[in-house]
Amino acid sequence: MAYMGMDAKEKPADMMSSNLETNMETIIYVTIPFGYSIAQDIFWKLYNQGYILKDSIDQLHCTACDRFLADRFVEGTCPLCTYEDARGDQCDKCGKLINAVDLGNPKCKLCKATPVIKSTQHLFLDLPKIEPQLQKHLDKVFKSGTWTNNAKVITSSWIRDGLKPRCISRDLKWGTQVPLPGYTDKVFYVWFDAPIGYISITANYTEHWEQWWKNPDKVDMYNFLGKDNVPFHSVIFPCTMLGANDNYTVVKHMIATGNYT
Ligand SMILES: [Zn+2]
Ligand SMILES: [Zn+2]
Known part of the structure; x- marks a missing residue:
């Protein structure tokens, strides 16, 4: 291929x-x-x-933008090294992968509002x-x-x-x-x-x-x-x-x- x-x-x-x-x-x-x-x-x-499962996961949601914030759309403080400009998926300072809901002081990257944690249903293989x-x-x-x-x-x-x-x-x-x-x-x-x-x-x-x-x-x-x-x-x-x-x-x-x- x-x-x-x-x-x-x-x-x-x-x-x-x-x-x-x-x-x-x-x-x-x-x-x-x-x-x-x-x-x-x-x-x-x-x-x-029967190979697809349904489960809920926690995600950050911006009420102002009315959208779930995928990793690149949120920033905040790294829970591991306290770097203040960490992204929702990874910290540029310590290089560790981050779960966005663990960020301190999270901000929506689009409108700067503080997102809230919402549970949403997803599908799993x-x-x-x-x-x-x-x-x-x-x-x-x-x-x-x-x-x-x-x-x-x-x-x-x-x-x-x-x-x-x-x-x-x-x-x-x-x-x-x-x-x-x-x-x-x-x-x-x-x-x-x-x-x-x-x-x-x-x-x-x-x-x-x-x-x-x-x-x-x-x-x-x-x-x-x-x-x-x-x-x-x-x-x-x-x-x-x-x-x-x-x-x-x-x-x-x-x-x-x-x-x-
Ligand atoms: Zn870090
Ligand atoms: Zn927003």
């Missing part, structure tokens, strides 16, 4: 990462017409098979429930495929640390709309949506896209990518595909650049 060399920033501990962080490549994927139908179709398959299928797939392809050592190490360490349900929805105005009633004012998180864009862009190119993407026995999918993106392509995207249970092609070879430190 020529599209795997993404450089969208991802901060695994940060539930509220903004879609605005994504690169132009990803924006193109999610705005083509097919992007909507395939992402939503995969969501429904996951949902109908039940990675622990899909993990046995993922492990079975990895056991096979680690032996039969070509995997760089760093790709194997990063993947194995994610699984060893324990997979947790992963939030796949965001309170943002643009992106692929979540089709589930009660959640239609939300969009899919970019790391759920963007890899499905690989499929959508193939489908945009040819009506025979299923010969590649729903042909797991005959297609050998190779991923070439930076090591930062390994878990999204070796754990999360494969779980999305396996959980959909729709005969999708899942990665068999992974060549990651960069040194594992």
Whole structure:
């Protein structure tokens, strides 16, 4: 796949990462017409098979702006080092990841008002429930495929640390709309949506896209990518595909650049 060399920033501990962080490549994927139908179709398959969980999480909400403040839209005092201009996702001084609701003296970056904590419902991909299928797939392809050592190490360490349900929805105005009633004012998180864009862009190119993407026995999918993106392509995207249970092609070879430190 020529599209795997993404450089969208991802901060695994940060539930509220903004879609605005994504690169132009990803924006193109999610705005083509097919992007909507395939992402939503995969969501429904996951949902109908019990792989989507609902849970509430606390988020900062600006009453004046009438919006939830994704990490980049709020600033305040770092709870770890007391730096006063920390962002909602990360402190520039100590470099630690922050949960926005833990900021001291938080301020909306758009209007400078003080946001309040509100509980909001979100959707989660039940990675622990899909993990046995993922492990079975990895056991096979680690032996039969070509995997760089760093790709194997990063993947194995994610699984060893324990997979947790992963939030796949965001309170943002643009992106692929979540089709589930009660959640239609939300969009899919970019790391759920963007890899499905690989499929959508193939489908945009040819009506025979299923010969590649729903042909797991005959297609050998190779991923070439930076090591930062390994878990999204070796754990999360494969779980999305396996959980959909729709005969999708899942990665068999992974060549990651960069040194594992
Ligand atoms: Zn700090
Ligand atoms: Zn505001």
